[in-house]
Amino acid sequence: MQFANQTGGNDFTLQGLLNSADTSVPLFFAFLCIFLVTISGNVIILTVVTMDRSLQTPMYFFLSNLSFLEIWYTMTIVPKLLANLIIKSNNISFSGCMAQLFFFVTFGATECYLLLVMAYDRYLAICKPLYYSSLMDTSTCLQLVAGSWVTGVLTGLIPVLFISHLNFCASRHVNHFYCDIPPLLELSCSNIYLTEISIFILSLVVLFSCLLLTLVSYVFIVNSILQIKSNSSRNRTFSTCGAHLTVVLIYYGTMIFMYVRPHSSYSSDLKKFISVFYTVVTPGLNPIIYSLRNKEVKMSVKKIAHRVLPSGFKKTQKNVKSIF
Structure with a gap:
């Protein structure tokens, strides 16, 4: 068995989303539209929150951080996907692959933490309104956001450190449209048991802990909403929270499907299809659901x-x- 030296400058080849050339152009324009909506929507949110003092509150501070994250999260994956679709630029260096993996995991994990922080913020605002201003002061907001970013970076480092030390076989065709953990592990000629179990446990802890705490916050929020006497106020709050919760469930559901399992019998095409939701679709929904409505x-x-x-x-x- 031949091994490829990861420091030798050998490129990986991303096989892309689909093998059919007939669908490349329609998919390119569809993803390009979503990409432009995602970037422009999040830029609008950042600009508005920065320029309008009335929006410089904890809720919009967290939303602006989410928008900033979504811009870079989308830039990590989608431009390379578009290049693969239209000009068949499929090669990516080992260092470039590891960088893409690091930023993808970092931004993905940070989004989990920020969604949890935002749910906690709404819990305090709706369930503890009398204590909200004292509990969610400027210092607390900065600490929560800084903690989300620092923890996200540390989360992103762990899989990269494990995978970068693996040996890869002569075949370096990554069966995906970006450098993701499962297809990279499939290419390794090393013993991946420890790496796979470690990443599985990390994914389990991060995703389920954040999801559970987020859902607990929404349970308390819904309970408080049900006690609102005004039908119009109750329906309006339910509509907003329901939209937020839908995005959360889509994001976590697809991420759990992909990463919280050490082995999988699902086809590669199904994995790619699921990946599109949390790398392309959900970032485009967030500015619409959370702010532009x-x-x-x-x-x-x-x-x-x-x-x-x-x-x-x-x-x-x-x-x-x-x-x-």
Whole structure:
């Protein structure tokens, strides 16, 4: 059995999403549209939260961090996917592959922690309104966000350290559209038992602990909402929380399907299809679900547009309404 030296400059070859050339162009334009919506939506959120003082609250502070993360999370995966689809640029160096894996895991784990922080923030705001301002002060917000990012980086380092020390066989064709853990482990000629079990335990702890705590927060939130006497207020709050919870369940459900299992009998095409949800689709839904449906954000967009482009405000306002 031949081994490839990971420090020897040999490239990996990403086999891509689908082998059919007939679907490459339609998929390219579909993913390009989602990519542009994701980037532009998150840039809008960052701009609005930064420029409008009325939105500089804990909730929007956490949302702006999520938007910042989603931009880089999407940039880690989608540009290479688009290049693979349209110009068949499938090669990626070993160092580039490990870098992509590190940033993918780091941003993915940090998103889990931020979603948990956001659920906790909403729990305090809805269930403990009298104590909210004292419990969620500036110092606490900064500590929660910093803790999410630091823990995310540490989470991303662990699988990269394990996988980078494996030996890889002469065949370096990664059966995926990005450098992910399962297809890389399949290419290794080393004993991967310890690596696989370690990554499995890490995924289990991170995903299930964050999901469980997030769901517990929403249980308390729903219980408080049910006690609201006003039907309109209750329905509006339920609508917002239901949309948030839908994104959370899609994200966690697909991630658990992929990583919380040491072995799998599922086909490679099914794994790729599931991966599209948490690498392409969910980042595009987040700015729409979490902020762009929010009346405060829409009003802030209009105010900023009026301030920046006063002469063309009517036209801008019309375009904003068509977007939202």
